[in-house]
Amino acid sequence: MSWKSLFSKAFAANPNRLHFAAHSHHLWPDAAYSGHMAACDDAMALADHKWDKIMGPVWSEAQGHIAAELKLPDPQTIAFAPNTHDFLIRIMSAIPAHPVRVLTTDGEFHSFRRQMDRWSETGKVIVEPVAADALVEKAQTGDHHLIFASQVLFNSGTILDGMEQLAGLARPDGPWVVIDGYHGYMALDTDLSPFADMIFYMSGGYKYAMAGEGVCFLHAPPGYAPRPPVTGWYAAFDDLALPPGEIGYAPDGRRFLGSTFDPSGLYRFNAVQAMLRKVGLSTAVISEHVAKLQTYFVGQDPLPNMVLLNPLDENPHARFLAYKGQNAASLHASLTDRNIVTDVRGDVLRIGFAIYHDIDDVDRLIAVIANMP
Template identity: 75%
Template sequence: MSWKHLFSKALSADPDRLHFAAHSHHLWPDASFEGHMKACEDAMHLADHKWDKIMGPVWAEAQRHVASELKLPDAQTVAFAPNTHDFLVRIVSAIPTRPVRVLTTDGEFHSFRRQMERWAEDGTVVVDAVAADSLIDKAQSGSYDLIFASHVLFNSGKVISALDRLAALSRPEGPWTVIDGYHGFMALDTDLSDVADRLFYMAGGYKYAMAGEGVCFLHAPPGFAPRPTVTGWYAAFEDLALSPGKVGYAPDGRRFLGSTFDPSGLYRFNAVQAMLAEAGLTTDKISDHIAELQRHFLNDSPLSGMRLLNPIDGNPHARFLAFQSANAARLHQALAERKVVTDVRGDVLRIGFGLYHDIEDVDRLSEILRGSQCTRLSA
């Protein structure tokens, strides 16, 4: 079945483009445009009073969508920010010890890795980066303040499935376990109901939530990190019991808020969620559609000369296929010259599949890959 009609604006904007980077910048569905326009209308009509609506029903609706997707017992544990990096900085700021002892994988996203390297330079952190397969054993044997791992590793597509074992190590006094769910949220059916009281989880709308940038979120377990040092006035709450000069914090996820932000992402997120509900599209249903496309692509074997880092083996799978080759960057460029959008990280070419693809798109991609130049680079 084709769901292209939900993306008519993005697809008609460049009809010749084959966009196989849904894992990077997911094409926006038409509903996101409608949500964005609603944000503009509210800003124009309500002016200063728009914040009553944004921090009221718009915020609460977005919280409910996140909580429903992740099976969180309490939507109030969810806070929103322009990006997940904001949340990382605030979480680390709440850890009282210095240097902060961090355990992570060697496959984390650039932003996290860069920040850790810079903090390591000035003595804020000491980082122990290990292979994902050894993360649990290392966490159990070591002494850490922060355990940080991606649910789905952005480079290889490997899925870390033992979230319950990581959560079992987490305590209010430390260590804290943080899961970067950006490549898992709305790509894998994720149930945090049994670990929500011990696990931080953050993700955003740029990828599989199809809502664009500026709408990231954090689930913060109650009792963990009650007073981040890096904070903004949106994290404040009125408490007459506080002594003069005492900095107050909201008792729920809002304690991780900063200051004034662009709220349009919340509108887009809510509009896309409404679209999915109306179409009867759950994460599982979308995953089934994408799994069919991935199998069809692999059965055609257009990249048989490259190493597939995340084979389809019946377990939960990333929304992209990661192919390793010394020619990955050159193949990426050759595809770009044919108006095929993919993504390359070092020697790994990533091909991401989205709801806006159908079998005909996959066949077009395979045909292009079988062209003389692409065949030579993928051999």
């Protein structure tokens, strides 16, 4: 079965493109365009009053979709922001220790790593990066205020093992456990229900949720960081009538909100979620489709001089294949010249698969690689 028709606008805009970077920037389905237009329509029709709708039914609908996907017991624990970095800043601001001792993996994304490096320069944090497979054991020492790890490492595709064990270490007075789910949300079936009251989980719509930028979210467990010092006026949206000098906070996930934001991402997210449900495309169904394409690609051995960092087995797998080799950058550049979009990080070429691919697309990619000089 083909689902290409769901992405007709993206294909029409660049008909000859082969987009194998769904893990980096997912092509927008037509539903995302419709959602974006709905945001514009509401802005035109409602003007100032659009916020009643955005912070009401639009917000609640988006929370409901995320809670259902992650099996969270309470959608109200979810807050939204333009990016996950905003949430990191607010979480860190709420940790009273100085310096903050941070345990993390040695494969975190540039944004987190850069911020930690800069804070390390100022003495605000002491960061201890370890290999992903050593994280749980190291966390049990109790020497850290914050444990931060990606559900799926962005570079290698390694899937975090031990999320529940990490959650078991979390306490409202520390340590706090933050899971960056950007490469896990809607790529892996994820059930947070056993430890939803113990961990922070953040992700966004840019990748597998197919909703574009500007719609990131945080699940904040009750009782953790009730009053983040880095805050915006939306965090007191329920208490705008408080007397001057009283700093109120929403009692739920909204305590992590900032200030005025572009709401169009929420509209896109809701529209895409509605589309996926209408056509029966759950995370499991998409993952099964992607797994078949990945298996076919790997079976053809198209990159014999590169090492596949995340081999296929019977376990859940990232939505991309990570090939390491000295020619990663040059291969990426050559593919780009041929209007084939992949992604490179240093000496790792990442090839991402999606619901808008079929076997013919994979064959085209393999043929181009085989005929490169």
